[in-house]
Amino acid sequence: MAENNSSIEQVELTVPITDEPTLSVLTFRMWFLGTLSCVLLSFLNQFFWYRRESLSITSISVQIAVVPIGNLMAWVITDRIFFKGKLWEFTLNPGPFNIKEHVLITIFANSGANSVYSIHMVSTVKVFYQKKLTFFVALFVVLTTQVLGFGWAGIFRRYLVEPASMWWPSNLVQVSIFRLLHEKERRQKGGITRNQFFLIAFICSFAYYVFPGYLFPMLTSLSWVCWILPHSILAQQLGSGLSGLGLGAVGLDWSTTASFLGSPLASPWFATANIAVGFVFVMYILTPITYWLNVYKAKAFPIFSSDLYTSSGDSYNISRIMDSNFNLDVDAYESVGPLYLSTVFATVYGIGFAMVAATIVHVLLFHGSEIWKLNKLAFQERNMDVHMRLMSKYMQVPGSWFVCILCTTIAATIFICEYYNDQLQLRWWGILLACTMAFFFTLPIGIIAATTNQIPALNIISEYIIGYLYPGRPIANICFKVYGSSSVLQAITFLSDFKLGHYMKIPPRTMFMAQVVGTVLSALVYLGTAWWLVETVPNICETALLPSDSPWTCPSDHLFYSASVVWGLIGPRRIFGDLGTYSNVNWFFLAGAIAPLLVWIAHKVFPRHEWIRLINVPILLGSTGMMPYARAVNFTNWIIVGFFSSFVVYRYRRNWWQRHNYVLSGALEAGLAFMGALLYMCLGSKKVSLNWWGENLDGCPLASCPTAKGIMVHGCPAL
Template structure:
């Protein structure tokens, strides 16, 4: 689950950020190798360990980054690994779900655990007694088998990754229980989550021989973790006049922990400082322009790390040219398309807020979803015709158009810039080629039998069909829908796995799955959500598991041990995620209520998921984007997205010496706003600013500091904020202790969500008459 090294799976944008991050990281590794003259890829080291140069990986980046040695005597399944791995998985699962429902959700990444467990593991190695249990049996183990080693560390990180990645099916549970206010029992919820999470193992097992063993399938983002593992296990010496990496991490952690009491409790306006709103307190247009939470966010910024890293992950993990692509895409969508469409009143845009994820009627009032639901949780055609077509805010409509464009742009971009590479390396991976050094070294370990995966796949599909049929009243998805979703996942896992393994770019299937089931089976919102989860997320899980297997391949972890860690981590994280979500839903009043006064529990991600279930499931794509809908012209974004990479490709051919043109990545640029909503303008503007300071200023003018402290700072900021956030909730939130003053009025832009169409009345907003 390597992409969760910096952020859980949030839309597709981070896949691309990780691609360019990997390229920068490879450059740093190359520089370090040259400076320290370690000669990882040198023939002298190959000779020393009996490895011929031609046996090394044919991929240059792998050859220069991944060690070509292995020590099979290193203990792996140690008490330290089980204790630290389980605690990391539980803690990260709890924290990520805990912050998921908040207005500014925080993604606690695996890098926090990956760094934090090193001193803990070393402490346990120094303090635990060297005592053996069950001596002379196959169950013999020692409390302290020796120094804390990198193989233990890899497995602990695999556990942590399971807790750092989101459990997507919890969206289904939250939407049904909180938004639709329908019954879904804990047991049924657990079945949906477990079947969703485990289904990916089956697809991973079917395709691992094509996507893990071949050297040509090199999974670029794994090199980031390999580099970090090596850095953490090298001797950490205190620089002259400085502090060690561990000391830096602890200092940054304490500062982050102490500071978050201000934006988290005492002065919540630090989340979004929208000074234009304060300068024009009675102007609707000024507040639409200046609001960081409900408008275009011009000149708005936040002094809260959760604002900065909530949706796009840590900006410290993004190189400047990736940040620049995101910045350009954000500016085009937010400051060109959206205001033009709004002030030209496209699709009655002035009747609605300029930036909102709510659903509206033609008169500007919020759409009453419950009014068009019948007793069987299906659309009531007569009530829908009476209430009329569903309308979206300017930005929400643009959001779906950009999503269409990003999908087609990704496909065309990969075909043009990586097509020949994918074709050649894919052909090579299917041939019976000479094994590289990593595959040879892994041959000494017992492989996971393929029939294990077949059993998991068949049993899980059967159990999924049983669950959906037996609990059809709650889940709505028929048996043929399960098989169709599995067919979609099976069809796309191999090609998307190949693309990800070679280019680190992974097209998403959200739109395709929603479209398919929305046209075939309209009117059933829960069925639409379940189909998307089983068809799209099981494929993503499979690719994640394959990526983990490749990480274990590089770090020489026994495959059966890696498999065990993945399975146990997945089961633990599923239980903790659901238990935490259920506890919050049962104990927090008005959770996910957007109208709750000054509540931080507004569930922005679940709100978007709910809106999608209404658009694609309950009402159906034909009534929104098809021949019966209002937004049919949005489909032209598919063509626009396909054309954009062609223009860049032609520019690279016309101006081959202009290297900057190759840095224009249209899938990143077009998909820059893929997290909006629920992300807001202030999330992006502040993220871009910090990304510039880290990826350009620090990287260029203080490279030694950047290499030594940048990622540690990111993890420390995440961890400090997380622990203070939980402490504030348990100490003050459970007792409903709050401060009521102007500094805790988020954004301070009450008119930002007001319409500007003449004669449209919304409570609390001025009416425009001329």
Template structure:
């Protein structure tokens, strides 16, 4: 599950309780097993060094997967319901293609007799090729965070940012993580103690896909099931994607009370609390939180409880008690407002140098947030401290022993022994990448300081933060599957040190936060290669090439869309049913205004209206302590330990841009598959669950692009009541007396 806008995690639980292994053959010698039980039950302890890896098939399918996923993920990033096409889709989809190439390509050797001799078809399509293709696909999965900088500057601030400058920021922030990964890989990859729980899902899926499989009587093979789901998903998405947009958010309460502001605030799935709302659309379900089919039930239950508390208890109380003049603004919105309830015109407070004009700000008035937007920052503060305290209390001893094991004994693991047969990646390669990337980053920020605003010391300071936090957060991620984010901390620090410069703030955040996140991604991929016995140099090559290709494709796609889609992201001009509302970039832009342009001191500090929100830091630290004390008082109650306060508190961390309908639909789907079907139809779940998720992703992605190319580019749209996306126009209205907003009733 994805959490806290960029990060997420879970508790340490038995892997077999959530993702049972399939067809494993235990080894006879217990000394040759991993000391981590979950790894021992899932990862094979054999290897075939003669298996070809850098094959023609791997290059073709790997690069194709990387390009396709990069394009699709950036294409859907700007949409109201952004879809993240995961590497699992490619992992499953390339298998029949690889086998088809193995069956049809010529086996003749090219450049025979020379050191360049190779064959386009060295034999059957093997699991190591498949892993490397998936590593390529991983590079294109998710998002390139630095694209947010490009969108914020070009679309929202409408300022100059050259394509070359944008490329420098994108490539340096993506590649910088290799440096930190190289420094810490000996501590976070080789030791058995650093086991990276989420990789076991991939290992289990690889083994399932490559086991010999007979079609069950009256059933389908996994590949046949995948193609069937893909076809159905592809055909179905024409309804929510074009013909019947309303099923994206069926806010039936609004239909019953078409003139009631209160009812629409309660019932709107897009602009309200979403009571009773549901979305019959896979993009609605999986847009922000990822596929619920891949999340364990205990995590979904924690998210559900956290969502209910924040959405149906804290937010309504804060709104109806009129905290921070809440009734002057919508109950749920990511926009910024003036004290009169109108949208804040940021251009009024920016001077010609793209800095804060303090005199203009004092004249124009302070910036205001909607009730939920203010609460979500408080939740972010609380989630940060809750994660730290939770990990220390519940996993402190484990992490300490695991960490000491990582530093003192790094050679006992059978997988490390097998991997030492291969040539390792020299430390010098990582050092050169690190030094070169930092130098290029400093050059970019200094030479183009008029566009990026961040001085050389800001780059070094951001790198220092990433260097300091990569190891401890890496240990947490590698042992507990949790990764506390640095986004709020980096924004907070540079916002106090260097206020009034929005681009400097977001550049600092990306260099400090994303370079660490990228390092963890690379380390996790290295561990996957470690488990699957991929030669380290081949793994390194796939990661570097995939990262460079994905950076180029992401930026090229974003730039093309910004140039070709009229008024992209401008919700004041776009029609109500337009899919190009850019909710993620809107939140990123708002954050740059709050933390960078105006600065945290004038928002959450002693000069700000929301100073009391800072108490959430303390509340987040206390919450896990209370759970821990109850757990100690009632140690026999095992369910208490499943209360994960970082997940529970940070449940709504993706809101906004995520809305209520995304959460209600995700929770309901997760309950059906991760609880009901997992408990009562476990055989079906084990065989089809992940394949179903991948097929739904892939079919939706292909139809989404087809609709845009065939209809979107020509501005061909339907005009009927089913195109009304939410049907709750009054949900965004203020309810304070005397506040007049166009399209809303006035209260007196």
């Protein structure tokens, strides 16, 4: 019996070790509900993407909602067999709605729930730069970046899906819910079943979200330090959870907790601890020292902002430094002066440099021998866990299928980029370089994602590389980034879905079919929705032209645009190179490479101290890369909840954790998503608001004020 146990305890406690290969999978119900789920989630997520309080509706909502619909279809649809006895005989209703149909529907939903990163490119070109981009070219970029990720996933699935050590923690939430919804459980005397627990938690989450979502938005970030000292800039810089360092700030809102780092209930304790240490180091040590020592004129700008500034603290006028050919006007740039960043923005870029170097060194030192062993042993029978043995009974997807998809996509991308170079700016060699970078980083990033539930971002290093090689061309920079880093993120999504199918024993070729269809369908809907909104909503994303109460502020697209200016238009040489202000930030590359080496040496010197091996420098550094889009309160909330779940409850209430932890995560997420959509449809779309002080999200208006003498900003006291 011991051989059936996974080497990962959380997997052993959660994933079933049985299979029912006779269950029908490719049914009419699966295609209908899967397609509907994919389209609906793609539309809603892109629709909310552009809004001030963006709402991400995940596949867990669909995972729960389709069960009664699937059971209803199994009850009402005829079970008649059409063309009986013929080669093409089929039935619309092969029997009861089963768990494998349910998993495939959720795979479809995952395609719609995971945002299409390349849509940022469409928004940036059409809205911020107001340049020509045809729908055909936009569609091609969106489709190829998605499909390119599918190719990388296929190549690396043997390293990142089949080994038991690659356990993908976030999938355990969905596995728990599948079992919850399909396995019958007998209630113990004086207790409740997992179904009952889920229902109670779901109703509570659904009902509660009306407060932070509408009645009392301040619950998103309760920055009480600001309330005690309402006229102190220093106090508000320290205490603001949204525009400052977030000391003491807390959000009584699950969306605040799980929006950026995912569910803390799905994070293993060592990953949570690494993220906590990294956050404290960046936010409470590095940032304050840099700011209060006035490094790079830091006091002339807000301490926490993604905007771009002149040396005098004014917003940088990008249009003044761009010529009619959409390139940098060097003379105009020298006249306006160098570009400056807020302390947190500059710090996060430095941490991003360190994270890239740390990722490579960490994977080589701690996983290099494992990768080499996988190459040599090629998954011999003695290395298979129970899940791999069960899956080996199904026909596998040939690697040549993925290679064909990959080669065709790369060739087509090169042709389109050359033919429509006036719109995309990137040349053929840029595509090949982006693909080389994606191939190189998919495995190390995948290992970290599969073991820690966190995904280090590659956008900074991709922008840095092309910015040096091809400066002054912002769209080429964006295009390189979406092919070089977005395709890796997409590959990680596909690999996670592969592992979900692996845990639930879905035939690999069926998974392949569902993922291809879902990928293409979601790309079409995401782009169609974005194009419609950009064309029909007046002044969308342009905050200076929008009414103060307009929801169409596009916070994530603003950050993407700022990055395109820093790395693409002006270029890294004029910011981080020999012609730039921030050249010393490049030392973070060396620091990032040395840190994992020190951890590895310490582990070898003190082998009995197993906790040393659990220090994961890429996660310790990389999680803060989501700032300044993610705020301090998002991290503090996530760390607190993660500590209680993965350390306190897991260690001292193991039985409760096994039965309820992942179920609770899914219930909280589903309740929030359903209430969020309901609030928007009933109130938000009608612009119904309460207009009272509880709608002030942070209550810290001075947190964004500069503290340098002589810098005048509207709404801030003169110093």
